[in-house]
Amino acid sequence: MGMGNSFETITVLQYRLKAAQEELAAFQSGEKYIRMEKQYLTQVRALERRIAKLEAAVAKEHSHAITIRNQWFEIFE
Numbered sequence: 537m538g539m540g541n542s543f544e545t546i547t548v549l550q551y552r553l554k555a556a557q558e559e560l561a562a563f564q565s566g567e568k569y570i571r572m573e574k575q576y577l578t579q580v581r582a583l584e585r586r587i588a589k590l591e592a593a594v595a596k597e598h599s600h601a602i603t604i605r606n607q608w609f610e611i612f613e
Contacts, residue, residue, distance in 0.1 A: 562568035 559568065
């Protein structure tokens with residue numbers, strides 16, 4: 537291992553350590569948790585809206601199927 541290579545390795549490790557320390561500080565202060573919670577709630581709300589739209593579509597199609605069935609019953613009575 538040459539001298540230049542070990543310098544690069546130490547530099548990379550120093551940057552990684554600094555990034556890890558900053559992330560740890562963000563968790564300890566609660567800042568990271570708050571950001572994660574906001575992101576999670578945004579995703580939950582988006583999925584809830586999608587579910588509501590899909591449920592509405594299913595209800596509409598079910599209603600349409602009942603209407604068609606009732607029309608068939610009227611035709612064959």
